Amino acid sequence: MLSTRPRLRATLLRILQAFPVVVGVVVISFVLTRALPGDPAVYFAGASADQESIEQVRVAMGLDKPILQQFVIYIGDLLQGDLGQSLSTGRPVAVDLANRLPASLELTLTALLLAIVIAVPLGVLAATRPGSWVDHLCRVVVTAGVSLPTFFTGILLIYILYYLLGVAPSPLGRLDFIYLSPEHITGFYLIDAALVGDWETWWGAAKQLMLPAVTMALFTLAPIARMTRAAMLSALSADFIRTAKAAGLSNRKVLYSYAFRNALLPVVTTLGMVFSFALGANVLVEKVFAWPGIGSYAVEALVVSDYAAVQGFVLTMALLFVALNLCIDLLYTAIDPRIGFLSQ
């Protein structure tokens, strides 16, 4: 009882704090896209357009109105879930994003999961046996992970596993053409295929996912392993570990219930950061593996000044980050009972 109420308050407070951030994100994404160089009207009027037709396009796009009015219109559309029309694909931006975001998320989440499964135990083992071969392995993996760029590891993996050994499928998108894409439920092929019980498609999607996910995992596991090792080392040198040892607790108990849980906080923080930059680093991996994700979509839109698409992308990513940070902060509250107590 002593601890639940302040924690609940802190949790609600934290959720409320997310709202002003969302408002700020909307304003900034609007302003940023207006600040992009290039005139969309000139671009979309075409190469042979004269001054008059450019003006027509400008009026049609609403770009002749004062900026404040454009903002009000934008907010009105946004509230109805309308992110505008992409000028390059000709489809509503919301539809484009809904198709492409799950592809990126599926790739990032799989990569992150893979990275956690490898990096956290590696870090823990390295911390408990400093100077041993596990510790050295950890160091090598960390150095390799941060120093090899994703496009390089991606191409290397394709070269070895697809071209030389032929065990991996061709790196062309989310599903080989011999499969039909599963019915759109969540947009995650693995989940959708599992939901309808189509295990053949599931396997096909998993095979396609493997190489890009491994490429990203190699990149993301470095900081996670490094932080786990450092956090475990500092937790293991804490006074309460000595108390636990002096009380005769088993190594397992000391390691997991005492040291690891205390080491989790910095690890979770790192996970949040890694997830953020993994979403950003996606673009290169998506290009190498022809993955129809949100990153390549944004780059293409940016090149042609397709401001509605760029705006939609910036907004989506920002909201994703806000949600992510919220999740991490709530996770803190779950791990550390001191949070609610201190944050008032």
Added chain:
Amino acid sequence: MLSVQNLAVSFQTRRGEVEAVRGVSFELEKGEILGIVGESGSGKSVTSYALMRILDAGGTIKRGSAIYSGIDLRRASESDMRDIRGREISMIFQNPRSALNPIRKVGHQIEDVLRQHASATRGDARGKAIEALEAVRIKDAVTRYDAYPFELSGGMCQRIVCAIALACNPRILIADEPTTGLDITTQKAVMDLVRDLIRARGMSSILITHDLGLAAQYCDRIVVMKDGEIVEQGDPASLFSTPQHVYSRKLVDATPRAGETIRNLLPPEDRSPMLPYAIEDRPLLKVRNLRKTYEGKSGPVEAVKGISFDIKHGQSVGLVGESGCGKSTTSEILVRLLDPTDGEVIFEGEDIGAIPAKGFARNPRRADIQMVFQDATDSLNPRHTSRQTIAEPLKRLSLLRGNKLSVRIEELAVLVGLPLPLLDRFPHQLSGGQKARVGIARAIALEPKFLILDEPTAALDVSIQAVVLNLLVDLRAKLGMTYLFVSHDLHVLRLLCDHVIVMKDGEVVEQGPSANVMTAPQDPYTQALLDAAPAPPERRQDLLLAGVS
């Protein structure tokens, strides 16, 4: 019970192997409380960790044996040791708050031990954990079971650590500085509790401490350690009256106690005559109705509730009280780092309390009021040499530059007894006493009229404390300064101060000449503080002389 023979422990360090304990032998009888006393680096804690085989990485037992009921703790297998730890021999530690897992409910931490040693099952663990809490006299044990360490006071945390250590009824309890970081009345409560529990259960115990007075009060026998070796052992009374070894004599001398002067803390050969000083009968500082209110989580908290006192020119005033009594808040207001909510601080006729703390650094009065901080290590910039540290206030507030500045710095170093070569060292290259000297030199650099000393010797060993206290007394006489000495140690205040102010819960409960307050306290709280302070046996000069000859 426990027989330690020729035990030696060494550590692998970057500079090669360092022997921390060099062949220590002692016996622990059944039902006995054995004190191991020594200053930092004496190897007293390492000895106990070696007995439990919980040495830090790189530490190994090189030689010797430690036999507990037929088992050599040095050679026992790791799984045997796990059964012994907590069930046969257990341990309590210093800094109880950090000795508990910060994110696990205290009840669960007790259950962990009970379950580990099969003293409880999943079903009855909760009940037994609550019993263990009640055994260490924790009120409302059922609610406390669900508490986290950060929700409990330091004394309460130490009781929890005791509950963990005693949950499985061990035969030996090792207490490693169990009262460091606790208030003096809490120290007494915890120590009394530990002693009562040990006696009631017929256990044996090893009390490791740097405080000779504490050891004398609670132990049946005392072992004195220095540099990894036992230099002397005996019962407390004779150790105090006739210490045989030079080192134990120095340690006994340096322990502040009733009926001694400050010079007596030093070894006999260093006792120079006291320098004369004069107290003028006019106030340097007048504090009137000083009040400080903080915005707390559940409404405002009154840290200081309208206190008044005077400090005369040349006087040395002690401000004493336990944590949370408002003594730190008061000293921070006086040194003008904190603004009072209400009241006056009149320094030489001027109300300096009205000058905002933010801008006080630019006030000419800044040079008149200086402070020596509690932790000599933390209050020095780790990237500044001693010279830079001492130069800092001179550069900001005086006009000395260049050659004159370095002359002044060297003058100050001589004054505080800091060897000149040490001026170019960084804090990590200095000992605790040397760091304290740098902090004092920095504080007196501008020749302040009023110096506030916030527990300046709290982190120092007693022999170093003796030297630093004597230095402070001499500096006051030489420079004609007025002191406000903030401390929780009544013995130290008695030696150093002419006048004592006792604070409790933000109020002054008693003030007066220190001789009166210390010998005939009027307030029950002052009495309680005096009672709680460990009273080392008085030293008989005649016996001492007999011992020497």
